Amino acid sequence: MLTRCYEIMFVLFAVTLCLGCGQKRVVGPAPDMAAALDLRETLEKETGAEGKVEEKALGTGWASLKGKFTFAGSPGAPKALVIDKDTAVCSKDGMQLFEQSLIVDEASKGLANVVVFLRKSSRVKNESATEKLVMDQRNCEFLTPVFAARVGQAVDVKNSDPIGHNTNISGSSFNQLIPSGDSTVFTPSRETGLPVSVTCNIHPWMKAYAVFRKDGYVAVSSGDGTFEIPDLPAGEPLEFQVWHERATGRSGALDLDQPELKWNSKGRFKITLKENEVRDLGTLEIPADAISG
Amino acid sequence: MNNVMAWCCAFGPVQRARVVSLLGLMCVVSASLLATGCGQTPAATFRLNLVESSKQQLTPSQEQQVATILAALFGTPDEPRVPPEINLDVAKLKLAAGPVRSDIVGRKNGLYREHCAHCHGVTGDGMGPTAAFLNPYPRDYRPGVFKFKSTERADKPTHSDLVMVLRKGLAGSSMPSFALLSDAKIDALAEYVKYLSVRGQVELSLMRAYFELDDEDEGVLPQSREFLFEEIIDPVTEMWAAADDAIIDVPDMPADLDMVASIAKGKELFYGNKANCVKCHGVSGLGDGQANDYDDWNKVVLQAQKTVDGGVKQAEKASTWDMSAEERDEHRTELAWLDRFETVLDGNALRPRMIRPRNLRQGVYRGGMRPLDLYYRIHAGINGAPMPAAKGTVPPEDIWHIVNYIKSLPYDFNGTLGVDRPMVARDRM
Numbered sequence: 001m002l003t004r005c006y007e008i009m010f011v012l013f014a015v016t017l018c019l020g021c022g023q024k025r026v027v028g029p030a031p032d033m034a035a036a037l038d039l040r041e042t043l044e045k046e047t048g049a050e051g052k053v054e055e056k057a058l059g060t061g062w063a064s065l066k067g068k069f070t071f072a073g074s075p076g077a078p079k080a081l082v083i084d085k086d087t088a089v090c091s092k093d094g095m096q097l098f099e100q101s102l103i104v105d106e107a108s109k110g111l112a113n114v115v116v117f118l119r120k121s122s123r124v125k126n127e128s129a130t131e132k133l134v135m136d137q138r139n140c141e142f143l144t145p146v147f148a149a150r151v152g153q154a155v156d157v158k159n160s161d162p163i164g165h166n167t168n169i170s171g172s173s174f175n176q177l178i179p180s181g182d183s184t185v186f187t188p189s190r191e192t193g194l195p196v197s198v199t200c201n202i203h204p205w206m207k208a209y210a211v212f213r214k215d216g217y218v219a220v221s222s223g224d225g226t227f228e229i230p231d232l233p234a235g236e237p238l239e240f241q242v243w244h245e246r247a248t249g250r251s252g253a254l255d256l257d258q259p260e261l262k263w264n265s266k267g268r269f270k271i272t273l274k275e276n277e278v279r280d281l282g283t284l285e286i287p288a289d290a291i292s293g
Numbered sequence: 294m295n296n297v298m299a300w301c302c303a304f305g306p307v308q309r310a311r312v313v314s315l316l317g318l319m320c321v322v323s324a325s326l327l328a329t330g331c332g333q334t335p336a337a338t339f340r341l342n343l344v345e346s347s348k349q350q351l352t353p354s355q356e357q358q359v360a361t362i363l364a365a366l367f368g369t370p371d372e373p374r375v376p377p378e379i380n381l382d383v384a385k386l387k388l389a390a391g392p393v394r395s396d397i398v399g400r401k402n403g404l405y406r407e408h409c410a411h412c413h414g415v416t417g418d419g420m421g422p423t424a425a426f427l428n429p430y431p432r433d434y435r436p437g438v439f440k441f442k443s444t445e446r447a448d449k450p451t452h453s454d455l456v457m458v459l460r461k462g463l464a465g466s467s468m469p470s471f472a473l474l475s476d477a478k479i480d481a482l483a484e485y486v487k488y489l490s491v492r493g494q495v496e497l498s499l500m501r502a503y504f505e506l507d508d509e510d511e512g513v514l515p516q517s518r519e520f521l522f523e524e525i526i527d528p529v530t531e532m533w534a535a536a537d538d539a540i541i542d543v544p545d546m547p548a549d550l551d552m553v554a555s556i557a558k559g560k561e562l563f564y565g566n567k568a569n570c571v572k573c574h575g576v577s578g579l580g581d582g583q584a585n586d587y588d589d590w591n592k593v594v595l596q597a598q599k600t601v602d603g604g605v606k607q608a609e610k611a612s613t614w615d616m617s618a619e620e621r622d623e624h625r626t627e628l629a630w631l632d633r634f635e636t637v638l639d640g641n642a643l644r645p646r647m648i649r650p651r652n653l654r655q656g657v658y659r660g661g662m663r664p665l666d667l668y669y670r671i672h673a674g675i676n677g678a679p680m681p682a683a684k685g686t687v688p689p690e691d692i693w694h695i696v697n698y699i700k701s702l703p704y705d706f707n708g709t710l711g712v713d714r715p716m717v718a719r720d721r722m
Contacts, residue, residue, distance in 0.1 A: 026641055028340070035365075039361065085583070166569075180684065201679035202573065
């Protein structure tokens with residue numbers, strides 16, 4: 001009887017030791033309750049009209065910014081994608097799809113699909129975009145690996161394949177079936193910060209990025225690495241954000257050593273343009289270690 | 294067990310006495326451990342979204358600023374409050390919040406902790422104590438995304454959508470029906486879910502706002518009314534307010550519909566290139582098509598893991614020899630961040646799990662089995678899940694055909710309807 005009792009105790013002891021006091025969990029800082037109560041009181045008193053930041057000096061006229069991104073490293077061979085579905089279309093006649101994350105022009109070293117956008121604009125030249133954009137997919141691949149549009153601008157999401165796709169734009173809750181040869185209209189309603197991913201859930205290897213900006217001051221570098229943003233507000237300080245899918249900075253921020261542009265580790269640079277100026281930043285060389293391998 | 298006994302009996306009386314006293318000691322230690330536990334139970338607190346704050350590389354003081362702003366706006370789990378601009382009923386929230394207790398007239402309070410918190414967590418992060426043992430995981434309310442609702446894909450659920458989930462439960466998941474609770478209690482709980490969701494969305498927006506700060510802000514968010522309401526809170530509350538206007542307009546299924554023809558048409562659509570259901574739900578309809586995908590909640594953790602793994606790989610490659618003092622400092626900060634992020638993913642997130650397309654042969658549908666529920670799912674897709682919307686590309690009458698075909702899938706449909714309707718496939722197996 002006694003032995004039985006000890007047995008149970010022994011097991012209990014072992015179990016207690018094994019279980020311990022639970023998982024290792026990081027506990028974030030606790031709120032400062034005194035400060036919280038103060039803030040609550042201030043928010044209740046303020047009506048919203050007061051405490052406005054003084055208006056910054058506005059410039060006049062418009063200007064353009066252009067430049068060219070080149071990649072100093074060797075891009076290496078692009079990774080072949082594994083196609084395990086709809087092979088009759090997605091790898092017809094022995095076609096092989098490759099990752100599109102680092103596209104470097106062999107002759108000019110130009111790096112495609114670098115996104116440059118103005119962070120905050122005080123004014124815009126064209127109130128809205130009238131042009132309708134097309135975002136197409138063919139041979140189980142998005143034809144625009146990085147897609148830029150303006151908030152409120154209609155985008156025709158198209159499927160030129162003989163099979164069905166779906167287009168899933170993260171953060172926007174847009175996930176729509178696109179039957180073969182059909183299209184559907186997507187109108188971005190919210191601005192993205194950094195570009196968001198676009199995927200097809202039916203064909204998981206399909207991947208692209210999209211960036212939507214209210215003012216439309218956004219450019220994606222073309223096949224030869226060049227970009228241009230026209231009609232920017234002149235005569236006032238502007239801050240741009242630069243992004244590339246494989247940039248090693250936080251969330252794809254592209255960090256370049258360009259002290260005269262005050263380029264920082266968040267992938268941002270500052271510049272003030274003169275009226276009617278077309279400022280050419282020249283060649284912006286991206287070192288090999290700024291892009292992840 | 295018998296080994297232990299045999300081992301005990303193998304000793305002489307003196308040794309046995311020693312073993313017995315050893316066991317006695319163990320007994321005292323374990324009893325005291327069990328009695329004292331691992332420290333006192335502290336008051337319930339909201340947990341910070343540390344996966345997001347780690348992703349955004351917030352400093353401890355920035356994390357504290359977020360916690361403080363949230364406490365100012367939303368109070369604590371025991372004392373919930375909302376600014377009057379957020380359209381939530383504080384009286385209902387108070388009924389649902391706090392520890393389980395009865396008030397002076399015997400009315401039960403603390404409903405959320407009584408019925409929900411063990412799975413969904415006090416914070417509504419879907420990480421209550423039982424969460425890790427459930428499949429699918431309980432919903433994390435903080436991103437403000439809900440699957441089963443009557444509104445368009447991108448829109449929030451209506452209040453009655455949440456009430457419906459509470460009342461009916463979600464068939465095939467661990468979410469039970471709370472139909473035994475009174476209407477008032479269910480109503481209070483639905484309100485509290487909205488509160489946790491709005492709070493979680495505001496938290497996410499605050500954490501993401503640090504990246505958008507200018508250099509001169511020096512890493513501190515403005516705490517003005519203008520910033521907090523116009524930039525952070527209003528976009529969230531506007532979406533919730535718009536839910537009632539976003540209910541999907543469903544045309545009636547034609548009354549004179551030839552059901553046999555409709556099922557045949559639905560089958561054609563199911564396998565065809567237009568609706569493409571077959572790609573994920575499989576040729577057999579067993580949900581065995583595209584099955585290696587994740588939902589949005591699990592993707593967040595998956596991507597965070599990728600960030601950590603990629604970062605560690607990158608950091609291992611870096612050589613500290615040819616670094617300047619400043620670069621070495623940066624490198625060290627990076628390593629400390631990666632280390633903490635890894636611990637956060639270990640202890641503050643659930644291991645990512647793949648999502649399965651529904652097995653349509655079972656006749657079990659999470660979001661309800663009415664034809665109307667299936668219509669909503671096909672029309673708007675399932676927000677947060679890979680299921681896309683058919684709206685716009687598949688006309689309403691075709692959606693009804695697909696609904697009819699899906700309703701026929703659990704049965705061995707042989708082309709005739711009526712009394713000789715065959716048994717459920719599940720029973721047959």
